[in-house]
Structures are given as structure tokens and as C-alpha cells.
Amino acid sequence: MSTRKTFQDLFQRYRRPGDFILSLAAFIFALFLLESMSRQTTWIDGQALFAQPSFWPRIAIYAMVLFSGLH
Numbered sequence: 001m002s003t004r005k006t007f008q009d010l011f012q013r014y015r016r017p018g019d020f021i022l023s024l025a026a027f028i029f030a031l032f033l034l035e036s037m038s039r040q041t042t043w044i045d046g047q048a049l050f051a052q053p054s055f056w057p058r059i060a061i062y063a064m065v066l067f068s069g070l071h
Contacts, residue, residue, distance in 0.1 A: 023071045030064035037061060 041054035049055060 023068060026071070027065070027068040030061060030068050033061045034065055 037054070037058060041057055043052055043054050
């Protein structure tokens with residue numbers, strides 16, 4: 001009896017009933033975080049881009065919106 005799997009067998013995706021609800025909730029939460037970003041963090045004039053208090057949270061939230069939207 002052979003238990004060999006092909007490369008395509010390893011990465012098959014089966015949808016489950018709650019997948020859409022979970023991805024929709026993650027997308028709505030990411031949009032909420034994006035909308036509240038300007039009230040939660042600041043952008044300071046004269047500092048380098050990577051030293052801004054708002055830079056890395058913005059990158060993370062934009063990624064959350066992008067990837068939850070694609071999911």
C-alpha cells in the first residue's frame with residue numbers, strides 16, 4: 001500500500017462552513033483598525049520614516065486589510 005502524495009495533494013484547500021464568516025470578521029476588524037489609526041497614533045514632523053510612531057502599525061494594518069480581503 002503506497003501513501004505517496006503528489007505536490008498538488010499536499011496543498012489542496014477544502015472550504016469549511018465557517019471560513020467565509022471568519023474571513024469576513026477579520027476583514028471588518030482590519031477596516032475598523034484602519035479607520036481608527038489616525039486617532040490612535042501620530043505622525044511627527046522631522047523624524048525619519050522608520051522612526052515614526054505610526055509607520056509600523058500602518059504597515060501591519062494595511063497587510064491585514066490586504067490579506068483578509070484576498071482570503
